[in-house]
Amino acid sequence: MEPILLYGFPSGSSMGLVAAFERLGQPYRLARVDMLSEMKNEAYARLNGRQETPVLITDDGRVLTETMAIALWLEARDAARRISFVPGTTEADRMHQMIGFVNTGFTAAFSPLWAAFEMEDAEPSTLDVLRTYGRAAVADRHAKLEAMIGESAFLAGDRLTLADTTLIGVARWAEFHRAVDVDAYPRLAALRRRIEAEDAVRFAQAIEDGETPPGNGAFRGHVPLKEVLERFRE
């Protein structure tokens, strides 16, 4: 059985993992999850108790959640080193460091903005506090990431790796929430443009947009979410 990645839309961080699967080049399937309407139910909670995407159904039928765990699962299968480096090398350590920073502090900085976005009937003063705090946190993490970007073309070397795919699904939230002026961070802005120009990332964006891009042949099609949930009914 091919692994199945459950990715969320709209604007899910899991778009980066779709790009990683595509770049890895090994057979995989996808299941599309509408995060606004398909996660807050018992069937989905049986799959992932946190009711979040991404979720990976591995090739031996296990459920694996958490972006970092899925990225490491991919790394372990990347013998051709298309999206990673040989474990134990300086480059691999740097890639892990960047994945860690992006998936924790950088991603978490957006939490108050998502909270405000999802709140219905909140007091304007509550929304104001969340938005002010969120924008400051996003600006802080943008400045820190800007300082961490080195001279290489991508986050951890001169080619796209799991560090870049972890970043790209999240970085666009800056515009979504109008959190910061992205051009005030020129290294990050240029990096994002390079990542977004990669074939695998363009493929993942098209998939998220509901298109059917040709891809490189590794993608074996969508599995309906209902079918995946059915498998984990008990």
Ligand SMILES: N[C@@H](CCC(=O)N[C@@H](CS)C(=O)NCC(=O)O)C(=O)O
């Ligand atoms: N720690 C998790 C966080 C995953 C996460 O926050 N997913 C978001 C989408 S990007 C989600 O499902 N949000 C929906 C919700 O919390 O209601 C990971 O890194 O995989």
